[in-house]
Amino acid sequence: xxxxxxxxxxxxxxxxxxxxxxxxxxxxxxxxxxxxxxxxxxxxxxxxxxxxxxxxxxxxxxxxxxxxxxxxxxxxxxxxxxxxxxxxxxxxxxxxxxxxxxxxxxxxxxxxxxxxxxxxxxxxxxxxxxxxxxxxxxxxxxxxxxxxxxxxxxxxxxxxxxxxxxxxxxxxxxxxxxxxxxxxxxxxxxxxxxxxxxxxxxxxxxxxxxxxxxxxxxxxxxxxxxxxxxxxxxxxxxxxxxxxxxxxxxxxxxxxxxxxxxxxxxxxxxxxxxxxxxxxxxxxxxxxxxxxxxxxxxxxxxxxxxxxxxxxxxxxxxxxxxxxxxxxxxxxxxxxxxxxxxxxxxxxxxxxxxxxxxxxxxxxxxxxxxxxxxxxxxxxxxxxxxxxxxxxxxxxxxxxxxxxxxxxxxxxxxxxxxxxxxxxxxxxxxxxxxxxxxxxxxxxxxxxxxxxxxxxxxxxxxxxxxxxxxxxxxxxxxxxxxxxxxxxxxxxxxxxxxxxxxxxxxxxxxxxxxxxxxxxxxxxxxxxxxxxxxxxxxx
Amino acid sequence: xxxxxxxxxxxxxxxxxxxxxxxxxxxxxxxxxxxxxxxxxxxxxxxxxxxxxxxxxxxxxxxxxxxxxxxxxxxxxxxxxxxxxxxxxxxxxxxxxxxxxxxxxxxxxxxxxxxxxxxxxxxxxxxxxxxxxxxxxxxxxxxxxxxxxxxxxxxxxxxxxxxxxxxxxxxxxxxxxxxxxxxxxxxxxxxxxxxxxxxxxxxxxxxxxxxxxxxxxxxxxxxxxxxxxxxxxxxxxxxxxxxxxxxxxxxxxxxxxxxxxxxxxxxxxxxxxxxxxxxxxxxx
Numbered sequence: 115x116x117x118x119x120x121x122x123x124x125x126x127x128x129x130x131x132x133x134x135x136x137x138x139x140x141x142x143x144x145x146x147x148x149x150x151x152x153x154x155x156x157x158x159x160x161x162x163x164x165x166x167x168x169x170x171x172x173x174x175x176x177x178x179x180x181x182x183x184x185x186x187x188x189x190x191x192x193x194x195x196x197x198x199x200x201x202x203x204x205x206x207x208x209x210x211x212x213x214x215x216x217x218x219x220x221x222x223x224x225x226x227x228x229x230x231x232x233x234x235x236x237x238x239x240x241x242x243x244x245x246x247x248x249x250x251x252x253x254x255x256x257x258x259x260x261x262x263x264x265x266x267x268x269x270x271x272x273x274x275x276x277x278x279x280x281x282x283x284x285x286x287x288x289x290x291x292x293x294x295x296x297x298x299x300x301x302x303x304x305x306x307x308x309x310x311x312x313x314x315x316x317x318x319x320x321x322x323x324x325x326x327x328x329x330x331x332x333x334x335x336x337x338x339x340x341x342x343x344x345x346x347x348x349x350x351x352x353x354x355x356x357x358x359x360x361x362x363x364x365x366x367x368x369x370x371x372x373x374x375x376x377x378x379x380x381x382x383x384x385x386x387x388x389x390x391x392x393x394x395x396x397x398x399x400x401x402x403x404x405x406x407x408x409x410x411x412x413x414x415x416x417x418x419x420x421x422x423x424x425x426x427x428x429x430x431x432x433x434x435x436x437x438x439x440x441x442x443x444x445x446x447x448x449x450x451x452x453x454x455x456x457x458x459x460x461x462x463x464x465x466x467x468x469x470x471x472x473x474x475x476x477x478x479x480x481x482x483x484x485x486x487x488x489x490x491x492x493x494x495x496x497x498x499x500x501x502x503x504x505x506x507x508x509x510x511x512x513x514x515x516x517x518x519x520x521x522x523x524x525x526x527x528x529x530x531x532x533x534x535x536x537x538x539x540x541x542x543x544x545x546x547x548x549x550x551x552x553x554x555x556x557x558x559x560x561x562x563x564x565x566x567x568x569x570x571x572x573x574x575x576x577x578x579x580x581x582x583x584x585x586x587x588x589x590x591x592x593x594x595x596x597x598x599x600x601x602x603x604x605x606x607x608x609x610x611x612x613x614x615x616x617x618x619x620x621x622x623x624x625x626x627x628x629x630x631x632x633x634x635x636x637x638x639x640x641x642x643x644x645x646x647x648x649x650x651x652x653x
Numbered sequence: 654x655x656x657x658x659x660x661x662x663x664x665x666x667x668x669x670x671x672x673x674x675x676x677x678x679x680x681x682x683x684x685x686x687x688x689x690x691x692x693x694x695x696x697x698x699x700x701x702x703x704x705x706x707x708x709x710x711x712x713x714x715x716x717x718x719x720x721x722x723x724x725x726x727x728x729x730x731x732x733x734x735x736x737x738x739x740x741x742x743x744x745x746x747x748x749x750x751x752x753x754x755x756x757x758x759x760x761x762x763x764x765x766x767x768x769x770x771x772x773x774x775x776x777x778x779x780x781x782x783x784x785x786x787x788x789x790x791x792x793x794x795x796x797x798x799x800x801x802x803x804x805x806x807x808x809x810x811x812x813x814x815x816x817x818x819x820x821x822x823x824x825x826x827x828x829x830x831x832x833x834x835x836x837x838x839x840x841x842x843x844x845x846x847x848x849x850x851x852x853x854x855x856x857x858x859x860x861x862x863x864x865x866x867x868x869x870x871x872x873x874x875x876x877x878x879x880x881x882x883x884x885x886x887x888x889x890x891x892x893x894x895x896x897x898x899x900x901x902x903x904x905x906x907x908x909x910x911x912x913x914x915x916x917x918x919x920x921x922x923x924x925x926x927x928x929x930x931x932x933x934x935x936x937x
Contacts, residue, residue, distance in 0.1 A: 443835055444835065445831060445834070445835060464834065464835045464836075464837060465834070465837055467837075469837065472835070472836055472837045473836075477832070477835055479828040479831070479832065480828075481828060484827045484828045484829065485827075485828040485829055485832060486829055487827075487829040487847055487850070487851070488851065489850035489851055490850070495829075498838075498846070499836060502836050502837065502838055503836070547832075551836070
C-alpha cells in the first residue's frame with residue numbers, strides 16, 4: 115500500500131495540556147499553543163521546566179510514571195490523545211514525527227543506515243522498493259550521499275552531524291504534518307549546527323511542516339524561530355512572534371533569559387586590569403605536547419598566564435583542549451614539555467608534585483554531578499580539601515563557612531548532600547572546594563556546559579568576581595565562543611592540538627587572523643547579530 | 654557550623670529499609686531461624702546423644718517428632734543442630750564479601766597488569782565447580798568447621814571479587830575520585846572515604862546472596878559427610894542419617910530439610926527486599 119496524497123498544511127494545536135506524575139504532582143500545567151503549517155515554534159526554558167514532556171506529548175507519549183491528565187492535542191482534524199494504541203502506530207511517523215537529541219544513541223549501532231531509514235515506511239505498509247526510492251529522495255534533500263556505499267554503512271561509520279541529518283531524514287520519510295525536534299543540535303559543533311538549522315528551516319518551509327523545536331539555546335532560537343514559547347515550572351509564561359520577543363520580551367523571566375544569554379558580538383569591556391603588570395607569569399606552559407598511546411593530541415602549545423588574568427582556551431570537540439587542561443593539572447601523564455607554576459617546573463603526575471603546587475593549582479570539573487561524592491555532605495567534601503592542604507582539622511568549620519560564603523551559598527547548606535542541590539549550586543560547591551585550598555590558578559574545564567543560561571551567567575559572574583577580588587589566574591576551557599567574551603582577557607584557539615591563534619579577546623573575536631578562528635566565529639550564532647539581520651536593528 | 658554528620662546517611666538508609674513491609678517480614682523470618690538455632694539448645698528437652706526410644710519411632714509425648722536412626726529425639730536434635738550451619742554460612746559469606754571487596758577494589762583501582770592478573774586468577778578458580786573444589790580441600794586437610802568456612806569463602810571469592818570490581822570501577826571513573834587524586838589524597842583514604850561508601854549497597858546485597866548459597870553448600874557438605882561429624886547434631890547431617898527411615902518416621906528427614914529451606918528462604922527474601930528498597934537495580 116502506497117501512501118495516499120501527501121499530507122500538507124495541517125495545523126497543530128495543543129489546548130490546556132496537563133501532565134501529572136504518579137504521586138499527583140503536576141509537571142506540565144495548562145499548556146496551550148498552535149503551530150501553523152510551515153511555521154517553527156521554539157519551546158525554550160531551563161532544564162526541568164517540562165519542555166521535553168510537552169514535546170513528546172504531541173506524539174501521545176509520556177515517560178514512565180507520568181500521564182496526560184487533561185487537555186487536547188489535535189493535528190489537522192485528528193485528535194491525538196483519543197487514539198487507540200493501534201491507530202496511534204499509524205499516526206506516529208506519518209502525521210507527527212520525532213527527532214531525538216542525541217543521534218548516536220537514537221540509532222541502533224548494529225543495523226545499517228538504509229534499513230533503519232526504511233523501517234518506519236515498512237511499518238506503515240510500504241514495500242521495500244518504494245521505501246528505498248523514497249529514502250534516496252529524502253537523503254538527497256538533506257544533502258547526504260545517496261550511493262550504495264553510504265547506505266550500507268553502520269551508524270558509527272558516519273559523523274555526528276551526518277547522523278543528526280539522518281535522524282531528520284527518517285522523521286521526514288513519510289512527510290509528516292508535524293515535526294518535533296528535541297534539542298537536535300546540542301551535541302554538535304557550531305559548523306554542523308549551522309548546517310542542521312538551515313536544513314530544518316528549509317524542510318519546514320518547502321513542505322509546509324509545522325515544527326516544534328525544543329531548545330535551551332537562545333541563539334538557535336534567534337536563528338530559526340518564527341514564534342517563541344517560554345516555559346517555566348511547567349507553564350508557558352510567554353508566547354510571542356520571534357521578532358518582538360527578541361526586541362522587547364514581555365515577561366520578566368524572558369527578559370532574564372535574554373539578558374543571561376551569552377553573545378559573542380556584545381562586549382562588556384574589562385576595567386581596571388593592567389595586563390602584564392606582574393613581571394613573572396604565574397603559570398607558564400612551553401612546548402607542551404601530549405599523546406594518547408601513539409596518537410598525538412597536543413602539539414607544541416605554549417602560553418603564559420599572569421595573576422588576575424583569565425585565558426580562555428577555545429576549540430571544538432577533539433581539539434585537545436581538555437587534554438591540555440589535564441596535562442596542566444597533572445592528570446594526563448603522557449606529556450612532554452614544560453609546565454611551570456610560579457617559576458617552578460611541575461612533574462607530569464600530580465601525585466609527584468609538591469603540596470604547594472597541588473594547593474595552588476586547582477581544577478574544576480565539567481560535570482558538577484559527578485565531581486562531588488554523593489555519599490558526602492557538602493561540608494565534608496569541602497572540609498576534606500581543607501584537611502589535605504592545611505594538614506590539620508584546625509579552623510576547618512570556619513574555613514568551610516568562609517568558602518561557602520565566597521561562592522554565594524549559605525552556611526547551613528554544608529549539611530546537605532549533593533542530591534539536594536541544583537546543578538548551579540553543585541558547581542558553586544566545587545568552586546568553594548577549590549577556593550578553600552587558597553589557589554593561585556584555577557583551571558575550569560567546560561564548567562558551565564551542563565548548566566542553564568541563567569545559572570551559567572551567575573557562575574561566570576562569580577568567576578569574574580574571584581578573578582578581580584582574589585587576583586586569581588584562570589584558565590577557562592570552553593567550546594562556546596560566546597561565553598569567552600565577558601570573562602576572558604586573552605583567548606587561545608586550539609585546532610587539532612595546535613595553537614591556531616592566541617591574543618587579546620577583543621582582537622581574536624573581532625579580527626581573527628587564522629582561518630580556523632574565522633570559520634569558528636562565522637558559525638557561532640550571535641543573538642544580536644541575527645536579530646539585527648532578521649528583524650532590523652535592536653532597540 | 655555543623656560538624657559533618659556521617660550518621661545521617663546511614664540513618665536514612667536504615668529508616669528506609671525498616672519502613673518496608675517486605676524487609677520487616679524477611680528480617681523477622683531470618684531472626685526466627687537464627688533464634689531457633691541459638692536459643693534452641695537452651696530449650697531442648699533431651700541431650701544431643703540421649704537415647705529416648707527405639708530407632709525410627711513415631712511421634713510420642715516423649716519425642717514430639719519421633720526418634721532418629723539411633724533412637725535419639727528428633728525435636729531436640731533440630732533445636733541443637735542449627736548453630737553450626739548458621740555461624741558457618743554467615744562467616745563464610747562475610748569472609749568472601751570482605752576479601753572479595755578488598756581484592757576487587759584493589760584490582761579496579763590499580764588497573765593494568767594487576768587487574769589482569771586478578772582476573773585470570775578468578776577465571777582459574779571459577780573453572781572448578783565449587784563443590785568439587787571444597788571437597789578436594791576437605792578430603793586433603795580434614796573436616797574442621799573453620800576450614801570449611803575458609804574453603805567455602807575461597808570458593809565464593811571470584812564471584813565476590815568480580816562484583817566489587819565492576820561496581821568499584823564505576824565509582825573510580827567519577828570525577829570526585831579524579832579530584833581526590835589531583836589534590837594528592839593518600840590512596841588508602843581514597844579507597845575508604847571516596848570509593849567504599851559508594852559501593853556498600855551492592856556489597857550488602859552481595860553478602861545476602863552469598864549467604865543464601867552458602868547455606869545450601871554447607872548443609873550439603875554436612876549431608877555428604879564432609880561437615881559436622883556424628884554424634885554432633887546438624888541439620889544437613891540429620892538428613893543423611895535419617896533418610897533410610899523416611900518411609901517409617903519421616904520427621905527425622907523432613908524437619909531438618911524444612912529448617913534449612915526456611916533459613917535460605919528467609920535470607921533470600923530479606924536480600925531481595927533490601928535490594929529493591931535500596932534501588933540496587935540502578936547501580937548494578
